[in-house]
Amino acid sequence: MPVEIDIARVAHLARIALTPEELETYSAQLLDILEHAERVQALPTEGVEPTSHPLAMVNGFRPDEIGPCLDPESFLSQAPDTEDSRFRVPRIL
């Protein structure tokens, strides 16, 4: 079954700039992956319970309790730019 993929659009959505050569390389690689998925999809799965997670576990909750936070200096100091104890980023729009 033919699988089509608009690699340029995928790259745009992920905000990754790709050269024409890279577009071709990744396009081919992604197609391989999708074709593999196609093959898996073609397997007879009638009577098999759908699975949404590989582990036979659910929830994994934690109680609503407060734990320690980081010292702001410890992570702000690693940011490219900060101002008034906040991360400073370029204008958004």
Added chain:
Amino acid sequence: MTAWEAVIGLETHVELSTKSKMFCSCPTDFGDEPNTACCPVCLALPGALPVPNEEAIAGIVKIGLALECDINESSLFYRKNYFYPDLPKNYQISQYTFPVCEHGTLDVDVNGEPTVVGITRVHMEEDTGKSSHIGDGGGRIHDARHTLLDFNRAGVPLVEVVTEPDIRSAEQARAYAAELQRIVLSLGVSDARLEAGSMRFDANVSVRPVGETKLGTRTETKNVNSLRSLQRAISFEIDRQIQVLEDGGSIVQETRHWNEDTGATTSMRVKEESEDYRYFQDPDLLPLEVTAAWQDEIRSTITALPAERRVAIIEQGVDRETAVILVDSDELSGLFAAALGDGVPARTVALWLTGDVVAYLRRNEVELSSTGLTSEHLAVLGRMVDSGDLSSSAAKEVLIAVLDGDGGPGEIADDRDLLQVSDTGAIEEAVDAVLADNADALERIRSGDMKPFGFLVGQVMRHMGGKADPSVVRSVLEEKTTDSR
């Protein structure tokens, strides 16, 4: 002229008031110091893994149950991918297919006209950090030179309640929002403070000619942070869209921004391409399982919802509007409920609380708790009116004196000589005296002309210094004027 119909759907975000965040143990109650409630999970440091807060799941199930939703026993967390720095992961953990709650309803009443608003879904997600846009435009994103980020709020549990496009007017939208706020407050799962942003609304609005079944192009209005603004923003948007269409234009699907000062919505951005959040199941999180047993356990913690409490009060003979005010205030409804009892007129007490008491508190800028008014005071005062010992106007005077701290109702009525005489002996004497002085009036009544009756009641009241119970005066007078001997 075309008659237009508005079609409105609301998305409401409610921050849950858990102690810790949704997927990490940072506190949700942080001060003003930026970035002090952050850890590797909510900062998205490499390798950090989210662990869901059980209390938050219980909170969303509570909301879902209160909105008559089906609770999915099995639901999943998804990643909503987008590029915006308010969440450092570059995605928000949310839900897509299989939200925790689906297919609910909320009954809304506008001026006695009931409407059922369908609830499409209620899903669990996480709040974003706070962005401050720095520039010349006074915080406006378009004029910003750069943006500062504080991630204290990032990861606070957030519940999104999405309605069906069932709402037809700005008033209905407001009534829905107000009722949802009441429900959330009464469940105790959020402080639902609009001005603080812990409850926020987005309004999807479109218009279409009456009779048309297809939906018109809609806009989404954001930044609405009060019930009044919600109503105003939707009204504005409905009028604007009708104007555009009547002028031969077309509506652009876009996000619009409500400006409180100008009272108008303005275009924020046109969506260049249909949004593609590339939702996929978050591999870091296990499937959620809310078993029937857990649902029952959560259901058992839900006390009577506002609508139910209003009905109970209305059944006591109180009008709807008064019942709404009572139920909206835990203090007032608490006093009301505790004051009820044998011989206590529920309607009168309800009107005192929502009328005289509320006005008193506002006028004197005091809290109810500091006045010392108790349910016992209200019960005693209610019984005094019911038995005819106190006229309704005298009762209001006593009520104000009780609020002023002058003492108990009995004592105040006594001190101020406000008690009515309902002792028929004294009243009979007064009636006899008045009738003796007004022989012609008596004659007219006996010949079938009832006009002087009111005059005679007034005379008796005057004779008694205004302290007679008028209903007793009437009945004695009736008896004596029809008595031909």
